[in-house]
Every structure is written in structure tokens, then in C-alpha cells.
Amino acid sequence: MSGKxxxxxxxxxxxxxxxxxxxxRREALKTLATIPVLGAMAYGVYQKKKKEHNNKLVGNIxxxxxxxxxxxxxxxxxxxxxxxxxxxxxGSQLMQALGFATPQYIExxxxxxxxxxxxTRYKDFLEQEDLNVEIKGVCDIFDVYAKxxxxxxxxVNKEGVNGKLEKLPTIYKHYKELLAAKDIDAVVxxxxxxxxxxxxxxxxxxxxxxxxxKPLTWTVPETYLVADAVRKSGIVFQLGHQGRQIEINxxxxxxxxxxxxxxxxxxxxxxxxxDPNGAWVYPIHPEANPSTIDWKQFEGNPERIKxxxxxxxxxxxxxxxxxxxxxxxxxxxxxxxRCWWDYGTGLSGDLLTHEYDAMNHMLNLGIPASAxxxxxxxxxxxxxxxxxxxxxxxxFPDRDMSLLYTATLASQYKRSRKIMxxxxxxxxxxxxxxxxxRASVRYKDKIEKGIIKPGEPxxxxxxxxxxxxLSSATEMYFAERGLLFSYVEGKRYNTTFLHIREWLxxxxxxxxxxxxxxxxxxxxxxxxxxxxxxxxxxxxxxDADKQQITRG
Amino acid sequence: xSEKHAYSCSQLSWLVILRVLIGWYFMYEGLAKxxxxxxxxxxxxxxxxxxxxxxxxxxxxxxxxxxxVNAINMYGLTVIGLCLILGCFVKFANIGAIGLxxxxxxxHPPLLDVHYIIRPEGSYMWVxxxxxxxxxxxxxxxxxxxxxxxxxxxxxxKK
Numbered sequence: 169m170s171g172k173x174x175x176x177x178x179x180x181x182x183x184x185x186x187x188x189x190x191x192x193r194r195e196a197l198k199t200l201a202t203i204p205v206l207g208a209m210a211y212g213v214y215q216k217k218k219k220e221h222n223n224k225l226v227g228n229i230x231x232x233x234x235x236x237x238x239x240x241x242x243x244x245x246x247x248x249x250x251x252x253x254x255x256x257x258x259g260s261q262l263m264q265a266l267g268f269a270t271p272q273y274i275e276x277x278x279x280x281x282x283x284x285x286x287x288t289r290y291k292d293f294l295e296q297e298d299l300n301v302e303i304k305g306v307c308d309i310f311d312v313y314a315k316x317x318x319x320x321x322x323x324v325n326k327e328g329v330n331g332k333l334e335k336l337p338t339i340y341k342h343y344k345e346l347l348a349a350k351d352i353d354a355v356v357x358x359x360x361x362x363x364x365x366x367x368x369x370x371x372x373x374x375x376x377x378x379x380x381x382k383p384l385t386w387t388v389p390e391t392y393l394v395a396d397a398v399r400k401s402g403i404v405f406q407l408g409h410q411g412r413q414i415e416i417n418x419x420x421x422x423x424x425x426x427x428x429x430x431x432x433x434x435x436x437x438x439x440x441x442x443d444p445n446g447a448w449v450y451p452i453h454p455e456a457n458p459s460t461i462d463w464k465q466f467e468g469n470p471e472r473i474k475x476x477x478x479x480x481x482x483x484x485x486x487x488x489x490x491x492x493x494x495x496x497x498x499x500x501x502x503x504x505x506r507c508w509w510d511y512g513t514g515l516s517g518d519l520l521t522h523e524y525d526a527m528n529h530m531l532n533l534g535i536p537a538s539a540x541x542x543x544x545x546x547x548x549x550x551x552x553x554x555x556x557x558x559x560x561x562x563x564f565p566d567r568d569m570s571l572l573y574t575a576t577l578a579s580q581y582k583r584s585r586k587i588m589x590x591x592x593x594x595x596x597x598x599x600x601x602x603x604x605x606r607a608s609v610r611y612k613d614k615i616e617k618g619i620i621k622p623g624e625p626x627x628x629x630x631x632x633x634x635x636x637x638l639s640s641a642t643e644m645y646f647a648e649r650g651l652l653f654s655y656v657e658g659k660r661y662n663t664t665f666l667h668i669r670e671w672l673x674x675x676x677x678x679x680x681x682x683x684x685x686x687x688x689x690x691x692x693x694x695x696x697x698x699x700x701x702x703x704x705x706x707x708x709x710x711d712a713d714k715q716q717i718t719r720g
Numbered sequence: 721x722s723e724k725h726a727y728s729c730s731q732l733s734w735l736v737i738l739r740v741l742i743g744w745y746f747m748y749e750g751l752a753k754x755x756x757x758x759x760x761x762x763x764x765x766x767x768x769x770x771x772x773x774x775x776x777x778x779x780x781x782x783x784x785x786x787x788x789v790n791a792i793n794m795y796g797l798t799v800i801g802l803c804l805i806l807g808c809f810v811k812f813a814n815i816g817a818i819g820l821x822x823x824x825x826x827x828h829p830p831l832l833d834v835h836y837i838i839r840p841e842g843s844y845m846w847v848x849x850x851x852x853x854x855x856x857x858x859x860x861x862x863x864x865x866x867x868x869x870x871x872x873x874x875x876x877x878k879k
Contacts, residue, residue, distance in 0.1 A: 198868060285774070
């Protein structure tokens with residue numbers, strides 16, 4: 169039938185006289201013809217919801233309330249008067265976390281915002297919660313750093329260049345003068361590693377609360393002195409492992425404690441960096457010279473230096489000392505001190521400690537029973553004595569578990585932390601992922617029913633948001649890229665800020681911070697065991713009764 | 721010639737099928753968003769590219785605006801879909817659909833060398849499925865069917 173004929177037939181039918189009944193029936197039919205489509209959709213949606221509900225019941229086991237990471241703030245807490253010792257790269261970051269930055273820095277944030285309206289660092293800094301602290305004193309043995317820190321401390325209103333500054337904090341030439349100051353309640357220490365222990369002990373003796381950057385100590389003997397001093401005192405002590413504040417770590421801890429991933433036998437953690445800055449080749453300040461740097465003070469505490477030399481020579485590790493004389497002024501050694509055992513603790517103290525502390529937080533590991541290490545200077549052959557590639561294995565026989573740390577400073581291929589259990593594996597990167605094991609007994613029936621697909625991430629958690637296997641691919645993808653962070657919390661978490669905030673609140677409320685002296689002692693001993701295993705080329709053991717590192 | 725006599729039987733059938741299928745697509749997109757816990761267009765808008773991208777990302781800065789945008793997407797899509805399937809108030813549903821599809825197209829134009837974090841499921845250059853659906857709805861506007869098959873037949877009946 170041609171189109172024309174069809175139309176004419178159509179018209180013909182419309183014009184045909186019909187009984188009122190059949191007419192209204194046809195009317196109703198044409199009006200309501202598509203309604204059955206809705207029935208089909210309702211059926212489909214019902215089926216989908218039913219399936220989702222079944223899956224949800226399984227997914228829910230991971231979606232419980234984890235401990236809140238943030239300590240409640242006392243509304244009428246007293247102002248804490250602070251002294252800052254050591255204001256280089258990390259010290260400046262800590263001051264920023266406290267809410268203080270130089271006018272130049274504020275200016276640079278404004279520039280960033282001007283260039284890119286998406287850059288919210290300036291806005292975030294302005295909106296950062298006021299911690300109710302005053303910077304009363306600063307101390308750095310490089311004059312430029314000390315002056316900058318004083319400017320930052322006086323920049324109470326977060327102004328740019330030519331803004332109004334409040335009264336400058338006192339600049340102290342020697343940290344002991346700062347510790348003697350009556351108008352200082354607490355100190356933040358961010359000096360090179362070889363000064364940590366001595367300064368903590370002196371600060372504790374001066375009655376100051378202490379926030380110190382990791383690692384706790386440089387030598388093994390001083391570790392006992394520090395721990396004793398802090399334990400006997402009434403001060404509030406926090407070690408700078410800000411990873412304690414990472415929300416996903418708290419959730420991982422909850423998942424592990426509930427036994428949801430089964431028996432854990434292996435943990436893999438790593439460090440992956442690939443740039444000179446990450447390898448501690450920090451820039452040398454143009455104004456640095458023997459007249460602006462107090463080299464004598466940089467050298468360190470003679471007692472500590474003796475402990476270091478005694479150890480290195482007694483175990484045949486003298487080749488790792490120096491090579492330059494300690495008293496010889498060197499800009500490289502001043503700014504890039506992490507490259508030499510003479511001042512630093514290498515990958516062990518700088519970065520392994522973060523990984524170990526994260527796992528100690530989640531699993532309460534304690535000091536490992538033994539440690540082996542290997543590695544070498546394989547890429548940055550710039551005269552450094554500390555390795556740029558390091559593998560350290562810690563054994564925890566009482567927990568039937570190994571912790572493997574592997575690090576390179578010459579590749580930043582992303583490797584997540586993996587906690588491997590018989591029923592599932594937790595991966596911690598920017599998100600927390602749980603992948604159910606194919607051989608899991610706990611989830612056997614769910615796997616057989618097809619509710620859980622083994623080998624694929626089954627549960628994902630990203631900053632306040634539980635995402636299970638039902639969520640859209642898009643959500644999964646965004647979670648992976650960390651983009652959900654800014655959405656869920658309104659702004660990105662600065663974990664250093666939270667860690668310092670916790671310390672300050674603990675001072676006000678007389679509570680114990682999350683990385684106190686016991687956690688710090690465990691961190692220091694674990695790191696020292698790893699370091700000694702590398703330096704001596706043999707396994708180190710922990711004698712729990714004598715509280716000593718032994719050689720088996 | 722009166723409007724309702726304009727099409728042959730098969731023309732009318734296929735036009736109605738097209739309308740119902742587009743309606744189905746809209747309605748389920750809306751329902752899926754309503755059913756998804758905490759669904760938000762935030763990520764999608766943040767991923768906007770092209771000359772209008774600053775406008776779309778600006779929306780995400782204001783929680784109140786985001787609440788509105790999310791509601792428009794969830795309930796707008798559902799209601800538009802429902803109207804197209806049932807054939808009621810199709811004239812307005814079409815306008816709404818064209819509005820939403822234009823926004824989707826402009827926020828995520830399939831330009832050369834533009835990379836979206838949410839990858840499209842096909843390969844597109846300048847023309848994508850949003851644009852094609854938009855044009856299909858324009859065609860449906862020019863060839864309306866709801867007064868023949870659909871509730872509009874009753875709503876707009878001659879008294």
C-alpha cells in the first residue's frame with residue numbers, strides 16, 4: 169500500500185460514522201496506548217533494586233562508623249605561646265599549618281590564584297581554622313630563615329607584602345635561649361635529625377610541651393634518654409607522623425580489627441620518588457655563607473657525635489662517616505644534610521618511619537623482632553653516603569607477619585600500601601580499596617552466588633564516602649583520582665594541620681596525642697634496626713626483655 | 721489538513737516509538753540518579769571542558785546552586801521522560817529536554833584533543849549522542865504525535 173493510499177484510508181476511517189461505544193474505546197486506546205511502557209520500566213527498576221539490596225547487605229559490612237580522626241576543640245581553650253626551632257622547608261610548612269606565613273608566601277599564593285581561579289590554596293589558607301596560638305620566639309642558625317620565621321610569626325592577619333604586621337617574635341640565636349624564655353609554653357622542633365634527641369631532652373627539662381618532626385632520634389643510645397625524659401615529665405609530646413590523621417587509615421584499622429580481611433601475613437609498603445628535591449638535593453640559599461650560618465651550632469651535640477662515631481667505628485661502618493670533616497663549613501651539607509649519615513638517618517628515618525608508623529597505627533605492631541636491609545647508592549651518585557634505593561624487611565613472628573618496605577628515589581611509579589589477608593587485601597593509596605580473595609573462606613558463599621567478584625575492588629572508601637561495587641564507574645574513577653576529597657569535606661584535608669591541632673588540644677585538655685612517646689620509641693627503634701641492618705650488612709634483632717637491639 | 725491526519729500509520733508508529741524510547745532513556749537516567757545514594761553532578765561539572773567550562777565549574781562552588789542543579793537533573797530528567805512516554809504536555813517536555821541536552825553538550829563538547837576524566841563510551845568528534853538526541857527532539861517537535869497517541873489527546877481535546 170502506498171503512503172497516499174494509507175493516508176486516505178486513515179482519513180476515511182476517521183470520517184467513518186461509528187457507534188459512540190467503539191469511538192470512545194478507540195479514543196481511550198489512543199490516549200493511553202503508551203502506558204504499558206511504564207509497567208515495563210517499573211518491572212526493570214524493581215528487579216534492579218532487588219539485586220542491589222542483596223548486594224548492599226554484603227557491602228554494608230565494610231560501611232561502619234570508624235573512630236573520628238579529629239579531636240573536639242574546647243571553645244574557651246587558652247592561647248598557647250609557641251617557640252619554633254628550625255625553620256627550613258619543613259619548619260615553614262609547620263608554621264603554615266599553625267596559620268603563619270611570610271608576606272612573600274601569601275603574595276605567591278595570591279599570584280597562583282590570579283593565574284588559575286581553580287587554585288584554592290590562598291582561600292584555604294585564609295579560611296584555615298584559627299588554632300589560638302601566638303608565635304613568641306623563633307630560632308634558626310641560618311639568619312635568613314630566622315628573619316623569615318619572625319615575619320611569618322608577626323603576620324597574624326595573613327597579609328601580603330606591605331600589609332600590617334603585629335609585634336615580631338623574639339629571634340633567638342641559640343635554641344637553649346629560646347627554651348629558657350618564660351613566655352613560651354610549647355616548642356615545635358623541625359631541625360635536622362642529629363639535633364632532635366638533644367633538643368627534646370632540653371625542652372622537656374625546660375618544661376615545654378614538644379612537637380618534633382620525625383624521626384625521634386639520630387642515635388640508638390639517645391633514644392632511651394629521650395623516652396625516659398618524656399615519660400617522667402608531665403609535658404604533652406607529639407611526633408610528627410601526620411599520617412596518624414589520615415581518615416582512610418582509621419577506617420582500615422577498623423576493617424582489620426573486625427577481622428574482615430582474615431589473617432594477615434604480609435604487608436607491603438614503599439617510597440616512590442623521582443626528582444632531586446625528593447632525593448634531598450634541596451636548593452642552596454644565595455645568601456647562605458659562613459657569616460649567616462652558625463656552623464658551630466650545626467655540628468651537633470658532642471655527646472651525640474661521640475655515640476655516632478663510636479657505633480660507626482665499632483661495627484666497621486667507618487666508610488659511611490664523613491667523607492668531609494665535620495668542622496668544615498659546607499653549604500651542601502648544611503642544606504642537603506639528609507644525604508649524609510653524619511646528620512641524617514637516610515631513607516629509614518625519613519620515609520620508612522612514615523610507612524612503619526602507619527602500620528603500627530593500624531595493627532599495633534610494636535617493635536619488630538628482626539630487621540634485614542639491603543640497597544645502595546644507585547642513582548644519585550653525588551657523594552652522598554645514605555642509599556637512594558633501600559629494602560627493609562621486618563619480621564613479627566608473634567603475629568605471624570612480615571612487613572616489607574621497598575624504596576627508590578629514582579622512580580615515582582605509584583605503589584599503594586597493601587595489607588594482605590587470607591580473605592581480602594586492603595590497598596591504601598588516595599583511596600582505601602578492599603579486594604576479596606578468590607580463595608576466601610569467609611566470603612565463599614557470596615563469591616559462589618556471584619554477589620562478590622573476587623579479584624576486583626569490592627569496597628572503596630574515599631574521604632568520608634563509602635563506595636561499594638554498586639557505585640558507578642564514574643564515582644569509582646573520581647574517588648581514585650582523589651577528586652571526591654574536596655567535595656565531601658568542602659576542602660582538602662591538610663593532615664599536618666590536623667596533627668598539630670591535635671597536639672595543641674591535648675595540651676589544653678591534658679590528653680595523650682596519637683603519636684606520643686611510646687609510639688615514637690617504637691618508631692625510632694624500628695628505624696634504627698633497619699639502618700643498622702643496612703650499615704652492618706646483617707640481621708638485627710630486638711631483645712624485648714632487655715629492650716635492646718642485638719645481633720642474634 | 722488537520723494535524724492529526726498528517727501521518728501515515730507507519731510514520732505515526734515510528735514517531736511514537738522514537739518519542740517513547742527517548743522518554744524511556746530520560747526517565748531511567750533520572751530514576752537511576754534518584755536511586756543512587758548521594759548522587760551529585762559535582763564530579764561531572766568539575767570535568768567540564770571547552771569555552772563554557774568556567775561557567776559550569778563555577779556552579780560547583782556554591783552548595784545551594786549544586787542542590788538545585790542536582791534536583792533539576794534527578795527530577796527534571798524523570799518528569800521529562802515520563803511526559804514523553806505518556807505523551808502529556810509533550811510541548812513543554814521537549815523544551816525541557818532540549819534545554820538539558822544543550823547544557824550537557826556545551827559542558828562536555830566532543831572537541832579534538834579534549835580529554836575527559838569520565839571517558840565517553842564511544843569515539844566522537846564535534847558530534848555526539850547528546851547532539852543527535854537534541855536534533856531528534858527538534859524533529860519530534862516539528863512532527864508532534866502526543867495529540868494522536870498520548871494523554872495530550874485528552875488534555876487538548878476540542879470541547
